[in-house]
Amino acid sequence: MDFIAIDFETANRYPNSACSLGIVYVKNHQIIEEKYFLIQPPSMKFDRKNMDVHGITPEAVKDAPKFDEVWKTIGQDFDGTMIIAHNAYFDMSVLSACLKEYGISVPNLNYCCSIPISNRAIKGQRVRQSLKERTNYFGIALEEHHHALADARACAELVLKSIEASGQSSFANYLDAHPSLPIKRLSKLKPMYAFSKEKAPAAKPFNKTVKISDIQPTIDIDERLPLFGKNFVLTGDLDSMDRTDAMQAIVNFGGILKSGVSKKTDYLIIGRQDKTVVGDKGISSKERKARELQENGSPIELLDETRFLRLLAEASSITSIK
Template sequence: MDFVAIDFEIANENLYSACSVGLAIVENNQIVDEKYYLIKPPNLKFDESFSSIHGITPRDVLGARNFDEVWELIKHYFNDTTIVAHNAQFDMSVLHAALKKYQIPLPDFEYICSIPISTRACRGQGVGQSLEERLAYFNIAFNNHHNALSDAKACAELVTTCIRMKKRKNLMSYCSTYSSIPVKRFSELKPQETFSKRKKFSKVRVSEIAATVENFDETHVLFGKNIVFTGDLQSISRNEAMQKAVDLGAIIKSGVSKKTDYLVVGIQDKSLVGTKGISTKEEKAYSLIKEGININIINESAFLNLIKC
């Protein structure tokens, strides 16, 4: 195997509450096999906000295996194999938490996040880090987001596309070419101890946000303006914030460009953006501002004041 792409979905805020897992097995830069399992989480505790995202409910997993049983079916994929996931810190933390919950000895294997892998292939283009944004950039078809198998296969396709684009033989030769791509060991993982629903589910499809009003106030400060969001908002959901802006005649964009009028900055997850706490969208905006492009970088409070104008 070249690598195995993996994705977990969870039932609630507990990282050990895996309710599904998908694996895409890659050989010679092609998906040659795939596995998908529903998992019965401890106590069958489901948070409705999580179910609304991935569509899995307690009824769906009544006859499913517990995690320890599923692990027996998939553990051989972690022997002398490189594991890849999009935002690997999350998926590796789910695996770590579930293994500990069932008192299963921790395996050791190499894992790589597909975010830095794909960043090398689209560096300087201002592409957001979400799986959807990366797939859209590379024109990779993507359906059924937040289905664990669909996401795992999409992650695998993203990685193999980058490998072919850069004319590398396989994932290892790709990573050896670009030393900035961290190849980590599971035994050295510093797992997330807590989980915020917003961290995994704050990414909203821009294409799904449509105006709910027929007439706009063309004198409003946001009318006709291009707005980009980055980070987690605290007093309002990303979805609601986008909807309010669109209903005022604003245009929501997924990435920063010279046409961006406003970049709304929320709280950043440093496990994703690094210790500086600045996302690639912010970096792109600051770079364009230095070139003389007029982009307004505002916080959540300032955005809320604008939509009240």
């Protein structure tokens, strides 16, 4: 097997609440098999915003197998296999949480995200990280977006198109040609405590979304954390969590939220932009200012969503959200 592409949908904001799973098997540069499962989550609490995204209701899964039953039929496929997902941190957090929920041993697998995989094929062109934008760039039909099997298939096709665009003959050759790809072990994952996968509303000015003063730590802050005392500014919306959750995570890990970019800014988190607000180039005024400051010697770091999630994961490895 070259790799397996997967996609989970969840009933609510907690990663153990998987309610569907799509799996696409790729061998010799071809999709050879597909599987789709509805899953009954351990709690039948479905958030309305999740249902609005994927359309799965409690009624649809009331007779579906639970994850441990599903795993009995697919677990052997995952052992020793490369797993790929779009925004893999989300799907791997779901897989990890579901395994833990049912006391299942973590399989021996590596995983990688299709975002950095496709980044290598895009070669510096500014294409947004969402599955919809990436598949559109490569001319891949994305039907029934947020249906787990449709998204898993689109993810697999995105990887295959990336390989072709780079002139490589196989997935193995593509990995050899790009040794910097972040391939990780599931056993080393520090999953998020909670998140939201649904797409956020169109970007709004930061101060109108939520007041910074409303975000206060909900845990005792550990001063050892790498985020402690660092100034953070957000621009745009994230695909893996809503803005309030991102702000709360930053504050809980000791970061300081700021509404505007300045010389004192340590990190600018760059999310998905609404072009009707920021213009056709998709670059916000905050990002433009941050880049100008960088050119003038400011050490401000610009983080896309993947790097931001990695930063949170690093902080979570020191202390976890309770």
